[in-house]
Amino acid sequence: MRTLHSTALALAAVMASAAPVFAQQAAPAMKHQDTEVYAPVPPIVTPGTTDSAPPSDAIVLFDGKNEDQWVSAQDHTPAQWIVHDGILTVSKEKGIGNIETKKTFKDYQLHIEWRIPANIEGSDQARGNSGVFLASTGPGDAGYELQVLDNYNNKTYVNGQVGAIYKQAIPLANPARKPGEWQSYDVVWTAPRFNADGSLKTPAYVTVFMNGVLVQNHFQLQGQTLYVGKPFYKAYDRAPIKLQAHGDKSEPISFRNIWARDLTFDPSYTLK
Numbered sequence: 001m002r003t004l005h006s007t008a009l010a011l012a013a014v015m016a017s018a019a020p021v022f023a024q025q026a027a028p029a030m031k032h033q034d035t036e037v038y039a040p041v042p043p044i045v046t047p048g049t050t051d052s053a054p055p056s057d058a059i060v061l062f063d064g065k066n067e068d069q070w071v072s073a074q075d076h077t078p079a080q081w082i083v084h085d086g087i088l089t090v091s092k093e094k095g096i097g098n099i100e101t102k103k104t105f106k107d108y109q110l111h112i113e114w115r116i117p118a119n120i121e122g123s124d125q126a127r128g129n130s131g132v133f134l135a136s137t138g139p140g141d142a143g144y145e146l147q148v149l150d151n152y153n154n155k156t157y158v159n160g161q162v163g164a165i166y167k168q169a170i171p172l173a174n175p176a177r178k179p180g181e182w183q184s185y186d187v188v189w190t191a192p193r194f195n196a197d198g199s200l201k202t203p204a205y206v207t208v209f210m211n212g213v214l215v216q217n218h219f220q221l222q223g224q225t226l227y228v229g230k231p232f233y234k235a236y237d238r239a240p241i242k243l244q245a246h247g248d249k250s251e252p253i254s255f256r257n258i259w260a261r262d263l264t265f266d267p268s269y270t271l272k
Contacts, residue, residue: 118180
């Protein structure tokens with residue numbers, strides 16, 4: 001006697017064999033608008049002030065004096081941004097481009113302060129655009145970008161506004177200060193892990209405070225942050241932190257007081 005289970009299996013086999021086969025069609029080319037969203041708009045939050053002094057175990061990446069901890073992201077020659085009055089300003093000179101840290105990181109805590117020029121012009125993405133790349137995995141790779149932009153009074157797609165993990169995570173709030181005022185990011189980055197064959201073992205996670213306000217709460221990244229297309233993971237071990245010299249025509253952004261704490265587990269550490 002045929003059981004209900006065997007009958008169901010036989011029926012499923014018949015249905016599968018009878019399913020039509022469709023010719024696979026090539027997907028149309030994507031445009032950058034395909035991955036831009038404009039709602040929900042994060043609420044505006046007035047930030048408080050924070051103590052930004054580095055802790056005793058911090059790796060000071062910029063102390064206002066020089067670019068000794070930085071190199072060109074393209075060819076690893078000495079960084080050529082502008083150091084003046086204790087701050088580091090993006091160079092708009094052709095061919096200089098992005099800079100990245102000499103030191104590489106896996107998991108870390110990062111503090112960085114930045115300022116949009118008071119006389120900023122432009123709109124949307126062409127208004128004080130820069131980025132903190134939490135892992136710069138190579139000149140040809142997109143990396144993992146935390147967006148920097150003036151959104152004090154400037155509308156754009158919300159997964160590309162200040163505090164966004166670019167094209168992936170809308171910030172939980174918009175605590176932007178006015179152009180000309182210093183702002184801060186405090187970041188906890190958990191790097192992705194990969195298997196020996198390069199496949200993803202565990203994804204990347206990030207928590208971000210902007211001006212003391214939580215804007216990303218242990219967000220799980222889907223891969224690199226792409227301008228066009230869907231994110232994907234590409235295996236890497238450790239990577240530098242990169243600052244972006246964006247190609248828009250707005251006035252250059254400045255940075256100061258940059259430090260990190262390496263959070264990668266050290267198996268040689270023991271409690272005393």
